[in-house]
Amino acid sequence: MTEVFDAIVMYQRDHKEKDLMVKMLTRQAGKRMFYVRYGKSKRYQFAAEMQPLSMSTFEGVINTTGLSFINDVKATRPTSFLMTDIVLNAYMTYIMGLIDAAFVDNQPITKWYDLVAEAVTKMEKGLDPQGIANYFEVQLLPVFGIQPTWGQCVICGRRDLPLDFSEKLNGTLCQQHWDTDPYRMHIDNRAVRILSKLAEIDLHLLGSLNLQDKTKQEMARLMDKLYDDQVGIHLRAKSFIQQLTGWQNRMINRQSSAKEDES
Structure with a gap:
């Protein structure tokens, strides 16, 4: 038909x-x-x-x-x-790869189609593509069977103190309880806060997403660790993004060194 x-x-x-x-x-x-x-x-x-x-x-x-x-x-x-934009292409390809890995074929997933369509709109409007990809990584964790606690201490529930992430306890830890996991991720608090927001917000309601390079590096470090250790998928598109980020960082370092030499 x-x-x-x-x-x-x-x-x-x-x-x-x-x-x-x-x-x-x-x-x-x-x-x-x-x-x-x-x-x-x-x-x-x-x-x-x-x-x-x-x-x-x-x-x-x-x-x-x-x-x-x-x-x-x-x-x-x-x-x-x-x-035409290699960075946007890489991140959207990665998002599609995550969707492909998370769901079986021939199963209606209208919600996720709408989110992908919205991701295209957000990227076209200039929102940070890594942040959009991190949104999908966070939101898809429960689909992969991983349900971390975000935005509050997994032990006491406090939200008002600096937070770090504990793989051992599967969630965020407030500063008062950092000593309960000596192997916590030591992730920058701002990165944890943004990922926690992405875990809670509807992508359609995300009006802006301006991220500093340091914050993006920390967000990527945490999400890569979770996907490597707990989800266990290794997509080719993610490897390309990591290579691309390495090239960009080397170019930035060379430009900085050149400016220092000139001065």
Whole structure:
């Protein structure tokens, strides 16, 4: 049965000589694999809409089992800014990878489609892409079976003191109870506070997200540790982001050294 549905392309891969297999996150039916006949052909009319991170309203057949099919494209939402900015592209690709890892195929996850669509809007408006990715990391932890306590001391519940994160106790610790875990993360308090806010807020209500480099480094350090140690997934997109961050930091250090030499 033909139907109209919204979707964002997750990735594509070659199939046979001229065809494509395109995985999409659909709003109505979750993650689905579409068979695109002649998708590799230069004459294929919907080639642009099949590119990763493209968002469109499609007409096609979504099967309950097996492959689904695209018949037409009804409307397209411009996402070219994601294609031309390597940093935005990397973080949005990572977010899609998290969604792919967190949920089984063919399961409706409308809430998460709407959050991904909102993430695209936030990035287009200039909100920090790492912060948006951290939002998804925090929000998806319970889906992966990890439910930390955020924003208050896991022991006494206080919110008004500096906080750190304890893997041992699976949550934030106030300064009065730091000595209960000598191996706590020693994360900057501002980073913990922002991650705690991201754990509680609806992404649609997040109006601004201006983060200092130090804070972003600390947020990444904590989330990387949780995903490495407790979730246990290692996405290629995250490795690329870490390499990209390393390159950027080296460039900043070189520029700083050059300025010092000039002075």
